[in-house]
Amino acid sequence: MKRFVIAAFLALAIGAGSLFAEHPGGWGIGLQGGWSGGGGGALTLKAPKLPIYWAVSAGGGWLSVSGDYYFIDKSLASGAAGTLGWYLGAGGFVNIVYNNRYYSYWGDNYYWLGIGAEVPIGLSWLPLDFLEIYIQAVPFVGLGIGDNVFGIWPGIGANLGIKFWF
Numbered sequence: 215m216k217r218f219v220i221a222a223f224l225a226l227a228i229g230a231g232s233l234f235a236e237h238p239g240g241w242g243i244g245l246q247g248g249w250s251g252g253g254g255g256a257l258t259l260k261a262p263k264l265p266i267y268w269a270v271s272a273g274g275g276w277l278s279v280s281g282d283y284y285f286i287d288k289s290l291a292s293g294a295a296g297t298l299g300w301y302l303g304a305g306g307f308v309n310i311v312y313n314n315r316y317y318s319y320w321g322d323n324y325y326w327l328g329i330g331a332e333v334p335i336g337l338s339w340l341p342l343d344f345l346e347i348y349i350q351a352v353p354f355v356g357l358g359i360g361d362n363v364f365g366i367w368p369g370i371g372a373n374l375g376i377k378f379w380f
Contacts, residue, residue, distance in 0.1 A: 237287055237301075237338065238379040242267075242346070246375030256280075258377055267303070269373075280307035282334050296341035301350075303334045311360070326363060330356025332371075346377040 242260035246269060256271035266281045282305030289299045309328035336350025352371040358364065
């Protein structure tokens with residue numbers, strides 16, 4: 215049984231490697247909601263010829279920027295309902311919190327810097343050539359440095375997003 219599972223996994227991995235890439239190659243601009251090392255909602259951007267998927271969010275005294283590289287970006291199925299794919303990547307994030315009322319228990323002038331690494335894994339659906347809807351889980355580990363704070367925090371975030379390609 216163990217040999218069968220290993221052989222099936224290898225066949226799937228080799229077969230998936232022969233499929234074409236899921237995401238279009240042009241500009242991608244969208245919105246995502248959720249949390250993955252930074253704040254809630256974010257503006258997302260993918261520039262042509264630059265292999266980084268960016269997310270930027272800000273509000274209420276904080277700013278968060280993340281960038282991810284997808285080293286696996288494959289299609290699972292394609293048909294009349296569009297293309298379904300999956301991706302796995304690695305990236306990083308930077309969070310800056312300043313005078314944030316949500317952190318007021320640390321004082322009125324609270325400052326904090328967070329940096330970290332993340333591993334996005336997600337499903338992506340393109341019902342139309344220019345429209346992508348995706349959901350992703352984002353395990354991360356970060357280092358927080360600030361007023362009365364220094365520590366490492368691990369976690370798993372999640373995002374749901376929509377992106378337009380042109």
